[in-house]
Amino acid sequence: MIVDGFVIAGLIVCLLSTVICLGAAIVRQPPNDITILSVAAVEVFLVVYLVSAVVRQSAGQAVSGEGWEFWGYLVTALLVPVGAFWWAVLERSRWSNIVLGAAGVTIFVMLVRMEQIWDGAAAI
Amino acid sequence: MRGGRLPRDGRGSAGRGTGGEAAAVGTPAAAGRNRGAGRLLIAVYGIFAVAATARAVFQIATKFSEAPAAYSLTALAAVVYVLATVSLAKTGTLWFRTSVAAVGLELVGVLTVGSLSLLDPVLFPSDTVWSVFGQGYGFVPLVLPVIGLWWLYRHRPAAQVLGQSNPA
Numbered sequence: 001m002i003v004d005g006f007v008i009a010g011l012i013v014c015l016l017s018t019v020i021c022l023g024a025a026i027v028r029q030p031p032n033d034i035t036i037l038s039v040a041a042v043e044v045f046l047v048v049y050l051v052s053a054v055v056r057q058s059a060g061q062a063v064s065g066e067g068w069e070f071w072g073y074l075v076t077a078l079l080v081p082v083g084a085f086w087w088a089v090l091e092r093s094r095w096s097n098i099v100l101g102a103a104g105v106t107i108f109v110m111l112v113r114m115e116q117i118w119d120g121a122a123a124i
Numbered sequence: 125m126r127g128g129r130l131p132r133d134g135r136g137s138a139g140r141g142t143g144g145e146a147a148a149v150g151t152p153a154a155a156g157r158n159r160g161a162g163r164l165l166i167a168v169y170g171i172f173a174v175a176a177t178a179r180a181v182f183q184i185a186t187k188f189s190e191a192p193a194a195y196s197l198t199a200l201a202a203v204v205y206v207l208a209t210v211s212l213a214k215t216g217t218l219w220f221r222t223s224v225a226a227v228g229l230e231l232v233g234v235l236t237v238g239s240l241s242l243l244d245p246v247l248f249p250s251d252t253v254w255s256v257f258g259q260g261y262g263f264v265p266l267v268l269p270v271i272g273l274w275w276l277y278r279h280r281p282a283a284q285v286l287g288q289s290n291p292a
Contacts, residue, residue, distance in 0.1 A: 069182065076174065087167055095160050099167045106171055 001116045013045045014108035021101030030092035043081040064120030077110045157279040169209040176202035201253045231269035
């Protein structure tokens, strides 16, 4: 995998969101504006990643690996922060902030996998 | 969101950090299983359910003949994770038993496949969820059923009946 701007930006956004959410859970806060907005930032990052992937794809710089695996990952990843938000606000306890924090970790792992596929790694 | 939405039941607020035990007091038996930390457990199982299902579909659709045993196991893992996710989220004794069965099967699976993948790498090429005790997934598949069974033990229906008559 080539470590490009997307990986670095994704690492920062996802890590920051996870740290904020876990920190809020440690001080026993239910999900609040800050933790929810940090997860929203992860979603915004994914939308930017989606748009740039579409642009790169249509500009001739195609996915090197399995195309449908890459897009499958991306569509699933876009649903993760939404699902975490939905699951977290149904019960507003400190544990819900850890659920929100798990979204950042999950998205970063999925981003690494998407980057591997983009650079042509073999399918798992 | 602040102030815009009240906790559904008035018990989900901050400061009830002990989670399930506190929530279980005064509620019907087995109601605490899908609350507090239980919701995190369900969320993690949900992630693994999606991951294993997607992977099983991909492997079986594209390269099933390469390693039928391993890819069938991915499909079995997917079923186990989906069943665990759903049953942990539901209330009631039947769903509790289903949870124990699913999480227990997960533990047996990860231990068996983890051992076999080390002893016989040809039978299990290292690309199932449970290979090398879930190494590809940060060993979460190994830790998750242990935490899950402990959580279920703490929230077994009988213990909650006892907890209500004898608060500790």
